[in-house]
Amino acid sequence: MNRMKPQELKGMSFYHERLEHWTTKEMQLNVLHEEIINKREAFLGTTRSILHNKTREESQLSNQDAAARNDKLIKDIHYLEDYLTDRQQEPITHRIANLHANYKSMVENMFPIWQKSMEELQSRPGVTRGDK
Incomplete structure (x- = not known):
């Protein structure tokens, strides 16, 4: 061993x-x-x-x-x-009445311009509503 x-x-x-x-x-x-x-x-x-x-x-x-x-x-x-x-x-204050009248006048004057720009935009080829 x-x-x-x-x-x-x-x-x-x-x-x-x-x-x-x-x-x-x-x-x-x-x-x-x-x-x-x-x-x-x-x-x-x-x-x-x-x-x-x-x-x-x-x-x-x-x-x-x-x-x-x-x-x-x-x-x-x-x-x-x-x-x-x-x-x-x-009662409505004189200041608020003036603001209201001025805003309404601005919208009435700007609406035709905005409407015309929308028509021009729609008349462009390839431009559809909602496109940017």
Whole structure:
């Protein structure tokens, strides 16, 4: 049989010691890893329950806030309706009458020019309505 030399036995012994050492370390790390994962899952569960409770409380508060906001909006709408109704019944001011007359005059003067430009545009070959 093949007998190993003492130096080879010493090398094999060192190898087995190192292998055993690192195997032990790896097993310890695996145990620590499992502990960390379990703690993480517990923290996540706690966080989820806290967030769920907060969300429920906030939704109750937000429902109350929404109801108050809606009431305020309804009051504002009623106020504006009343205000506009009152303003509509006021006589037209001289300034508004002038603006109205000037606008009407401008439209009456510009309409024939616009109409002519539209006719010219339509008479161009290859141009259809809506093209630019």
